[in-house]
Amino acid sequence: xxxxxxxxxxxxxxxxxxxxxxxxxxxxxxxxxxxxxxxxxxxxxxxxxxxxxxxxxxxxxxxxxxxxxxxxxxxxxxxxxxxxxxxxxxxxxxxxxxxxxxxxxxxxxxxxxxxxxxxxxxxxxxxxxxxxxxxxxxxxxxxx
Ligand code: RB5
Numbered sequence: 001x002x003x004x005x006x007x008x009x010x011x012x013x014x015x016x017x018x019x020x021x022x023x024x025x026x027x028x029x030x031x032x033x034x035x036x037x038x039x040x041x042x043x044x045x046x047x048x049x050x051x052x053x054x055x056x057x058x059x060x061x062x063x064x065x066x067x068x069x070x071x072x073x074x075x076x077x078x079x080x081x082x083x084x085x086x087x088x089x090x091x092x093x094x095x096x097x098x099x100x101x102x103x104x105x106x107x108x109x110x111x112x113x114x115x116x117x118x119x120x121x122x123x124x125x126x127x128x129x130x131x132x133x134x135x136x137x138x139x140x141x142x143x144x
Contacts, residue, residue, distance in 0.1 A: 001028060001128045007052045007061040009035035011045040011074070014067025014111035017119055021065060021109075024120045030127070033061070049077035049086075056105050057083040064106035065123065071108035078106050085143065090114050095122045099129035101136045 006025060010018035015037055025032045035051050037043045045068045056064040064086075066074040071088040078086035086106035087098035090113045098104035107126045109119055131140075 001030070004030055004062040004127060005060075006030055006032040006127075007035055007055045007064040008032050008066070009037070009048040009052050009064075010067035010111065011037060011048060011069070012040045012042050013069035014071075014074075014109070015040050017109060017111035017114075017116060018065075018067045020116045020120065021067070021123055024123055028124070028127070045073045046077040049074040050081065053078040053081035053084045053086070053106065057081050062105075063127070065109070066106060067109045067111050069112040070110040071113065072110070075106075075108040078108065083144070085140070089122055089126065090118075092118075092122055092125050095126040096129050099126060100132045101139075103131040103136070103140050 049066050052064045052066055055061045068074045075086045075088040078084050085102055085104045086108055087104035088108045089095040089098055090110050
């Protein structure tokens with residue numbers, strides 16, 4: 001797997017899964033920075049999503065992973081930032097396709113949707129799948 005630098009974060013609903021994902025990133029020897037939240041106290045997901053999206057968009061991090069209850073709110077928030085292609089993938093097929101065809105640079109997950117076993121497989125698949133480029137590059141360029 002490529003040596004990726006990853007920005008990770010969650011709201012309270014995604015906190016437990018975020019902690020599991022951090023362990024997985026350690027096992028994969030991947031560098032990451034945790035943008036919070038750091039406990040289960042209620043927080044507003046747009047704040048954390050915007051923070052991570054800004055760091056990925058400015059190139060300080062290669063990819064981002066953000067977890068909320070469904071993965072939907074953080075994906076909507078992250079996609080407001082220019083240059084961000086956040087994909088909410090709660091299954092392995094979409095995780096793979098979001099990289100192959102969409103060159104997604106942020107993965108969002110629902111801590112209330114997927115269990116840790118599936119979520120970690122989604123993360124691994126998403127991190128190791130490369131963008132196919134070619135005909136898809138033109139379409140991704142059109143998003144900008
Ligand atoms: C928090 O209750 C929940 O709304 C949030 O985690 C997320 O699922 C929003 O999309």
